[in-house]
Amino acid sequence: MKKAKSDAKKEQGQSTLHTQESFVVRVLNFFNQYDKIIYGVAIGLLAIVGVLLAFNKFYLAPRTEKASAMMTAPIEFMMKADSLSLIKALEGDDENEGFLSIASSFRMTRTANTARYFAGMCYLGLGEKEDALNYLLKFKRKDDVYWFGAQATIGNLYDDQGDTKKAIKHYKRAVSGNEPFFTPANLFKLGQLYEREGDWKQAAAAYETIQKEFFTEYQKMGVERFLERALINRDK
Numbered sequence: 001m002k003k004a005k006s007d008a009k010k011e012q013g014q015s016t017l018h019t020q021e022s023f024v025v026r027v028l029n030f031f032n033q034y035d036k037i038i039y040g041v042a043i044g045l046l047a048i049v050g051v052l053l054a055f056n057k058f059y060l061a062p063r064t065e066k067a068s069a070m071m072t073a074p075i076e077f078m079m080k081a082d083s084l085s086l087i088k089a090l091e092g093d094d095e096n097e098g099f100l101s102i103a104s105s106f107r108m109t110r111t112a113n114t115a116r117y118f119a120g121m122c123y124l125g126l127g128e129k130e131d132a133l134n135y136l137l138k139f140k141r142k143d144d145v146y147w148f149g150a151q152a153t154i155g156n157l158y159d160d161q162g163d164t165k166k167a168i169k170h171y172k173r174a175v176s177g178n179e180p181f182f183t184p185a186n187l188f189k190l191g192q193l194y195e196r197e198g199d200w201k202q203a204a205a206a207y208e209t210i211q212k213e214f215f216t217e218y219q220k221m222g223v224e225r226f227l228e229r230a231l232i233n234r235d236k
Contacts, residue, residue: 067111070097074115078122086122103135113139117146124153133157148177152186159193168193175209184210184217191226204230 073096077089092098097105099122103115120135136157139150155170171190175183191206207227210218218224 063106064109064111067102067106067109067115070102071099071111071115071118073097074099074102075118078118078125081125083126086125090119090122110141110144113141114144114146117144117150120150120153124157129157129160148174148179149182152182152189155189155193164193164196168197175206178213180214184214184221187214188221188223188226191230195230200230200233204234 074089074092077085078099080086088096088098090098090100092101099115099119103112103119106112106115116135117139120132120139123129123132123135133154136150136154139147141147151170152174155167155174158164158170159167168190171186171193174186175190177183187206187210191203194200194203194206204227207223207230210221210223211227
């Protein structure tokens with residue numbers, strides 16, 4: 001009996017080894033048959049990587065550095081916050097470029113993306129909401145420190161237009177960063193938008209998130225009564 005089991009295990013091991021050898025042979029045959037194509041694809045991929053690295057090092061990085069240096073003056077104008085300074089921040093003056101020209105002249109750089117955000121905020125400060133929305137929607141990088149705040153601003157602009165669904169969409173993006181300073185207020189605004197849509201379940205969820213994750217702000221903002229109302233309407 002033991003010998004039979006031993007023979008069975010031996011045969012199983014030989015079968016497995018044969019299967020592995022067959023697989024290796026098939027792989028080697030495939031490689032030998034298509035080696036020129038495989039080498040060609042590999043060399044092509046390496047060439048593409050090399051071009052991208054060179055492009056970044058010798059073109060994109062210097063232009064990003066140049067654009068970043070040009071941002072100082074328009075940022076200083078923007079910080080003054082009066083209408084004339086905001087226009088100078090956007091359009092520049094005789095000595096300095098503004099956010100608009102930086103955004104258009106250095107399109108592929110991260111700095112151009114940031115310039116689009118600042119341009120949107122300048123337009124907002126000037127009361128030109130359509131232009132503000134246009135530039136803020138062009139602000140694409142989620143890893144940028146300003147991105148989550150921009151989403152809340154876009155949500156407000158859509159709310160002003162009466163487009164609650166789009167406002168909710170962007171406020172949901174705004175709270176996804178879980179930034180402790182702005183997120184509680186953005187969650188509260190999101191809850192208010194859900195209430196307006198009659199979605200008491202989502203409204204309650206927004207208020208409960210403030211309660212669980214930002215309890216100090218929950219107390220300071222008086223969110224408790226809004227949560228109670230949302231829960232009552234949710235359970236009707």
